[in-house]
Amino acid sequence: MWFLRVLLLAWFPGVLHAQTAAGSCARPDLTGGFLVSDQQSYPHESNVAYACNDGLKSAMDGWWGTSTCKDGKWFPDIFCIDERSCVPPEIPHVKYSTTTGWFKENDKLRVECDQGYRLKNPRPNYLPQCIKGSWDLTPVCESEADACDQPPQIANATIIHEATQKVFATGFQLGYICKDGHSLEEGSSKGLITCESGEWTMAPPCTQGTPQVCSAPNLENGYIVPMKGSYQQNEKITYACEDGYKPAVEGWWAESTCGNGQWSPQPLCIEKSACIPPTVINEKYEEESKLWYKNGDKKRITCNEGYDNKDYVATALCERGNWTIVPVCEKSKVACSEPPKIPYAVIINREHQEVFPVNSNVTYQCKDDYVTEEGAKIKSVFCTSGNWTTTPTCSYFNVLFFSVVENCGELPVVANGLVQQSENLALRVSCQMFYKLDGPEKVVCYSSNKWSEVPICKVNYCAVDTAAYEDDSYQLNEKIIYACDYEFKPAVDVAQSICENGQWSPQPQCIAHETPQFCSAPNVENGYFVPIKESYQLNEIIIYACENGFKPAVDAIHSMCENGQWSPQPQCIVYSPGLIEGNTKPEVVPVENCGELPVVANGLVQQSENLALRVSCQMFYKLDGPEKVVCYSSNKWSEVPVCKVNYCAVDTAAYEDVIPDGVKYVVNGERMELKCIEIFFHESHRVVRCRNGKVTVSESNYCSVDTAAYEDLIPNGVKYVLLVSNSQEHTVAGQPTVGGTSETAEGAALGGASLLPSVPEGAPRKRRCSLTPGGVRHHAATQ
DSSP: OHHHHHHHHHHOGGGTSOOOSTTOEEOOOOSSEEEESOOSEEOTTOEEEEEEOTTEEETTSSSEEEEEEETTEEESOOOEEETTSBOOOOOTTEEOOOSSSSBOTTOBOOOEEOTTEEESSOOTTOOOBEETTEESOOOOEEEOTTOBOSOOOOTTEEEEOSSOOSOBOTTOEEEEEEOTTOBOTTSOSEEEEEEETTEEOOOOOOBSSSOOOEEOOOOTTEEEESOOSEEOTTOEEEEEEOTTEEESSSSSEEEEEEETTEEESOOOEEETTOBOOOOOTTBOOOOOOOSOBOTTOEEEOOBOTTEEEGGGOOEEEEETTEEESOOOEEEOTTSBOSOOOOTTEEEOSOOOOSOBOTTOEEEEEEOTTEEOTTSOSEEEEEEETTEEOOOOOOEEOOTTTEEOGGGGOSOOOOTTEEEEEEETTEEEEEEOTTEEEESOSEEOEETTSOBOOOOEEEEOEEEEEGGGOTTOEEOTTOEEEOOOOTTEEESSSSOEEEEETTEEESOOOEEEOSSOSOEEOOOOTTEEEESOOSEEOTTOEEEEEEOTTEEESSSOOEEEEETTEEESOOOEEEOOSSOOTTOOSOOEEOGGGGOSOOOOTTEEEEEEETTEEEEEEOTTEEEESOSEEOEETTSOBOOOOEEEEOEEEEEGGGOTTBOOOSEEEEETTOEEEEEBOGGGOTTOEEEEEEETTEEEEOOOSEEEEEGGGOTTSOOOOEEEEEOOSOOSSOOBTTSOOSSSOOBBTTSOBGGGOSOOOOOOTTOOBOOOEEOOOOSEEEEEOOO
């Protein structure tokens, strides 16, 4: 017990070493939530994470929040509010007042735009209202028509203003001061400029000698007003373009300002069919290298992390002055939404966001006195294929209740199961093949040195003794699934076999394992993985990630223990677009360097990252070649794969007993059932299989019987009889069985007779498969 008390104190050192230095913050008084980790005081610049109870949320609008201690105060404030309440919306250029920092449900928001802005499309006598935690209307403040943009740069002077802003209301005045050694013409070092009807008044220059002037710009295909030989510092011109041309900015006219002998922006007329760069929401920001694009030019849109190009459209096309098919950046299918809320836990390594890109990780930390199922305080989860890996469960930890597993002595024994220590405070139980777990997967040691409930492994199979059946046979195209003893494995990847022409294909066979069944912990340089153990069972999976500057050597972040080896091998490689030291491969450069994307017939080529294209095939085709294509420094593409046919075609009209439904396509290696027409019963069908481009169609599973051909039967027309697999006599192709009862679709014996005439000698018989008597075979039970 002494050991556990020491362990607990080691987990919560903040309780023993509270900070009391100057500038520290006192413990926040949080109602309706909890802190991680909870201390009496926190030093300056330290962060604290917190979460709120069910029905509440943080004032940061997420289920968890963070705050920073700055000079004795918490920023932002820490408190929990009703989840139906609303936090003030983040609206640019909007002012509103609140005494609490939040609004109750049904409260209304009275907004006022900053100077130089006005409400866009205002609705008379209507204010935004808080409804179930969200605002029913989000107001927008747009700049007034007579407002001014940022003031022009004044040579040799500095603007005097408390804060930076982009828009100034008409009538607003800004002061400026000349730098040392410079002054205005009247000798003063200070001046004023005023916003008047959307324009700044001319600023008297700060000069030391002769002020810099601008010569008249050389504007092709356009004209300037006023037209002069030279222009003073900060003097503006307005220009427009000839027919067939337009300014390289929005609008049919534009302005430019003289500053330090240069025009800003440079007056430029472009063809009317040209385009200026488009604006795409959630596009990855890159400094624009081109001011405009010619008619017919293309621009590739790269989305932010966590977003993909909708419908795989990544290229915008400039056509006659407008962008056609402008790409849209939408949430990626493999990205994750916010991680799930876990009781008694918060997220400590990420601020709240709506979308997390694939391979992101977040770290949960349990509140004080709570631990994960592994007995730890923190646990990381990863975003993979649009879902988060298994999240933790934080449970109350009482040192008087649990003990380390060593205190309970010998491990419990579970028949047909495996018991192993998974962490310091728990055992994990798993069952052998053909058994299933009944009871808790984890077992802990109580402080009384007794084990908690120990599960059992129950039988999960059926036993069949082939020697007990005189006619142990299978129908044509009938399939079996088999399994091997623990020390053996199937000789093929899929333990299935099909009866074909009296032979099993492939032949069921069990062979000895060639390599150990357990894997040791992998050595992942420049990366890390979970869960961490000394050894791993067959088919056990780990998830790994790489440090900054590195990436997985393959697309997957999972690896499975297979025959004593990890597949694929976890490996982190340098993530750099240039050559890596010691690498003799050609240098890989951004895909834009290779120009037009390669074309793959019956395939789709799309940019998956800055340095690679990803190729996928349409349905019924399979990829032959590398999935990724890169651009080499020679501006040549690497090997481009092809999409090969991967299907068989079956014309249903070729079979008179099948419901006609046109041509059907079956993927290679798969099967399809063709339904028979109504007179042959809806249960009846033919089975179509496609193997290596060749199609096979099973025989019909019925027989026809003309009752008029038998004088001892009541005449009742032609009857159709479904074949049964449990008959004691062989079935003759096209004839009913003998020695058992054959039933019609109505379930009655034919004409009241229980036996039919014997089968003529020499009639063709169906080929069937038999299992060689070999003891008991186990078939896994299905749910």
